[in-house]
Amino acid sequence: MQLPPTLGLVASLLTTSALASGNIYNACSALSGSLSQRVAYPNSSTYDSCMSYWSARQSVQRPDCLITPATAQEVSLVLTTLIRHNSPFTFRSGGHTAHGNGSNIDDGVTVDLKRLNTIRLSDDRRSVSVGAGLRWGDISAVLDPLGLAVLGGRDADVGVAGLLLGGGFSYFSGRHGWACDNVLAMEVVLASGEIVNASPSQHQELFRALKGGGGSSFGVVTRFDLAIIEQGDLWTRTVIFAGQAKEAIAAAATALITKGMNNDPDAHAYFVRTHQPNYGGFINIASFFHAKPAAAINGSVYPTPSVFESFNAITGALSNTSMVANITTVSKSISTPYGQRQTWSNVAFAAGSAAVITELISLWEEAVLKIVPQAATRGATYSPFAIYQAIPSGQLEASEQRGGNSMGLSPEQGPMVMMHFLTGWDDKALDDVILQSTKELVHSVERRTQQLNAHRKFVYMNYGGEWQNVLQRYGPDNYIRLLQTSLRYDPQRSLQRLWKGYFKLY
Numbered sequence: 040m041q042l043p044p045t046l047g048l049v050a051s052l053l054t055t056s057a058l059a060s061g062n063i064y065n066a067c068s069a070l071s072g073s074l075s076q077r078v079a080y081p082n083s084s085t086y087d088s089c090m091s092y093w094s095a096r097q098s099v100q101r102p103d104c105l106i107t108p109a110t111a112q113e114v115s116l117v118l119t120t121l122i123r124h125n126s127p128f129t130f131r132s133g134g135h136t137a138h139g140n141g142s143n144i145d146d147g148v149t150v151d152l153k154r155l156n157t158i159r160l161s162d163d164r165r166s167v168s169v170g171a172g173l174r175w176g177d178i179s180a181v182l183d184p185l186g187l188a189v190l191g192g193r194d195a196d197v198g199v200a201g202l203l204l205g206g207g208f209s210y211f212s213g214r215h216g217w218a219c220d221n222v223l224a225m226e227v228v229l230a231s232g233e234i235v236n237a238s239p240s241q242h243q244e245l246f247r248a249l250k251g252g253g254g255s256s257f258g259v260v261t262r263f264d265l266a267i268i269e270q271g272d273l274w275t276r277t278v279i280f281a282g283q284a285k286e287a288i289a290a291a292a293t294a295l296i297t298k299g300m301n302n303d304p305d306a307h308a309y310f311v312r313t314h315q316p317n318y319g320g321f322i323n324i325a326s327f328f329h330a331k332p333a334a335a336i337n338g339s340v341y342p343t344p345s346v347f348e349s350f351n352a353i354t355g356a357l358s359n360t361s362m363v364a365n366i367t368t369v370s371k372s373i374s375t376p377y378g379q380r381q382t383w384s385n386v387a388f389a390a391g392s393a394a395v396i397t398e399l400i401s402l403w404e405e406a407v408l409k410i411v412p413q414a415a416t417r418g419a420t421y422s423p424f425a426i427y428q429a430i431p432s433g434q435l436e437a438s439e440q441r442g443g444n445s446m447g448l449s450p451e452q453g454p455m456v457m458m459h460f461l462t463g464w465d466d467k468a469l470d471d472v473i474l475q476s477t478k479e480l481v482h483s484v485e486r487r488t489q490q491l492n493a494h495r496k497f498v499y500m501n502y503g504g505e506w507q508n509v510l511q512r513y514g515p516d517n518y519i520r521l522l523q524t525s526l527r528y529d530p531q532r533s534l535q536r537l538w539k540g541y542f543k544l545y
Contacts, residue, residue, distance in 0.1 A: 060103075063147060066126035067104035073120070074113060077154075079105045089131075089151050093196070094381035095465075096139040102149040109154035111226055111234050111261040117150055118259060119232040122533045129540050130259055133174050133198020137381035137461070138505040140540030142201070147539060152200065155261055160185075166223055168264050171200040179366040188270035188366055190221040195370035200260055205500035206251045206446055208428070210273060210328050210366070213304035216437035219250040219444050226262035230529040234261075239442060248524040250444035252510060253500060255538040256525040272363045274332035274341055275372075281355035282321040285312060285400060289393040291349045292325075296390045296429040296454050303346040304437075305330040309428035312400050314407050314421075321404065322357070325350060326373070332363045379420065379463035382474055384481050384504030387495040388488040390429065390454040395493050399458060399484050400425050406480045410472060419466035430455040445521055447513035448497060455495055458484070459502045478506060500542060509542040518544075 071078045079085035086105050092098040108114045121128045127147035134142050143149050155170035158181050167189060169178055176195030182188055190209040192202045207218025215221055224238035227245065235258075237246035248257050280288060292310050300306050311324035329344045336342055341363050343351065362369075388395060403425040414421035432453035439450060448455075460480060462473055481504065488494040498512045511518055522544050525535070535543060 062125045063103045066121050066124035066148060069120050070106060070117060073116060077107050092134040092143060093377050094137045095378060096380050097141060097143040100139060100143040100145045102144050102147055104148055106148060106150045107154050111228055114228045114259055114261050115232045115234055118228055121148060122230060127537050127539050129538060132171055132200035135197045137383045144539055165267050166264050167267055168262055169199055171261050173199045176367055176370055179370060183365040183367050186269060186271055187267050189265040189267060190215050190218040193370055194374050196374045202501060203263055204249055204254045210307050211330055212434045213300050213307060213431055216434055216441050220438045220441040221266040222263055223266055224264040225249055225260045227258040227260050229258045230533045244524045245528055248445050248521050251446035252521050253542050255541045256534055256544050257528055272332060272365050273369050274329040274363050275369050276327045276361035278325045278356050279358040280323040281357055284323050284353050284355045286397050287353045288323050288325060289396040293393040296431060299346045300429055300431040301433055304433045306346045309426055312425045314423055379465050381463050382477055383459060383461045383502050384477055384507055385457055385459040385499050385502040386481060386484050387455050387457050387497040388493040390456050395491055396427060402483050403460060403480060406476050410476060414469060417466055419464060419469055422463040424461040426461060427456050427458040430457055445517055447517040457499055510544055
């Protein structure tokens with residue numbers, strides 16, 4: 040008997056769903072047979088302990104099984120088994136992505152790399168090999184006592200792999216470039232299961248693609264060899280300003296980005312506008328860092344580096360704290376708590392006009408004030424942030440000197456500002472309105488930067504919204520090279536097809 044068209048479609052969808060579920064079950068079963076100690080299922084202690092993610096949009100997801108390989112060879116076995124069974128999957132390093140499916144999955148398999156946690160310093164102390172499952176605080180805790188550091192994440196809790204594969208801002212980027220520019224080599228598991236070393240002398244196109252192009256179109260990186268720099272304690276200062284300081288901060292920040300950071304590449308900063316009911320509305324936060332603190336005055340008081348002195352003239356400071364401490368202490372101090380639902384997105388534009396910054400923040404404020412009463416009515420927590428920071432010319436020059444990356448930026452495009460819209464909330468009922476508002480905001484901001492002749496196409500992957508076409512925004516030449524590299528190393532397009540979440544080439 041022939042089914043009516045509507046019933047036939049339903050039957051087809053049910054069959055497809057059943058096949059997908061069967062593929063996942065078969066993959067989990069096969070891996071249980073070959074890696075029994077590495078496979079966990081729902082309601083087991085191992086599984087439950089791995090469902091802690093920074094964003095609650097990820098922590099509520101439930102994969103059919105969880106795999107925790109401990110070596111590159113085990114990663115190879117896991118990856119080829121998942122592909123052979125046509126099972127959807129994703130990989131996790133630190134789990135610090137805002138959006139759902141970033142490093143967890145429903146209806147599929149999550150592979151957690153946390154057992155890849157070795158740290159090996161070279162004999163000459165010029166490089167360190169680190170496992171892809173580490174977090175930046177793990178590495179700084181080893182290197183701090185030695186007076187050494189790497190170009191890594193500013194938040195101690197962020198995973199190594201995600202930050203490096205997406206580019207990576209560091210405290211030291213002004214002098215040394217993006218974090219990914221300071222990767223010397225990577226151990227990569229390809230879709231075929233082959234394990235290769237990618238570096239400037241081996242698999243050069245793969246190496247370049249992985250520096251800013253993410254991993255999900257190319258392979259699973261299991262180890263990074265990172266360049267070492269000599270580094271002692273950092274100076275840091277955080278000032279909370281009243282809401283009316285917005286314009287003054289933007290003016291001082293513009294001078295810092297266009298001139299100050301070029302003259303002093305050891306300076307680093309970011310600036311925050313946020314709506315906080317406990318403070319009565321909008322406030323500003325300015326966070327400053329310097330890699331070379333001056334000598335202490337009166338024992339424990341350290342002078343403000345001259346590059347930041349213009350900010351001392353801004354009135355309306357509600358709080359002003361500073362310290363000199365090692366990287367671990369500083370990076371832990373800015374770690375953000377777990378538990379809220381999160382979203383983020385970002386835009387880039389030419390530096391040089393404080394008015395552009397304040398106008399874009401005003402667009403963000405309009406969007407925020409539409410949601411504030413809706414959250415209040417529901418008794419929900421709503422924490423919106425507009426964060427802007429420099430991509431200074433010195434950072435782009437240092438990047439080019441180190442061989443560049445796949446992100447399509449050049450010194451001629453700098454200096455730039457990257458503005459990042461981050462929102463945390465605790466009521467799932469607000470998901471649609473917040474996500475739609477964020478998307479509309481970004482479109483409005485980009486239109487305005489175009490009108491002001493300040494627009495830059497670049498989108499920073501590590502703060503990219505799930506709907507932003509990050510790789511396509513690296514420019515046509517870079518996009519084509521990334522596409523060619525992906526097809527060369529994954530000719531069957533298995534990673535494009537089965538690795539869910541994160542940013543894809545198409």
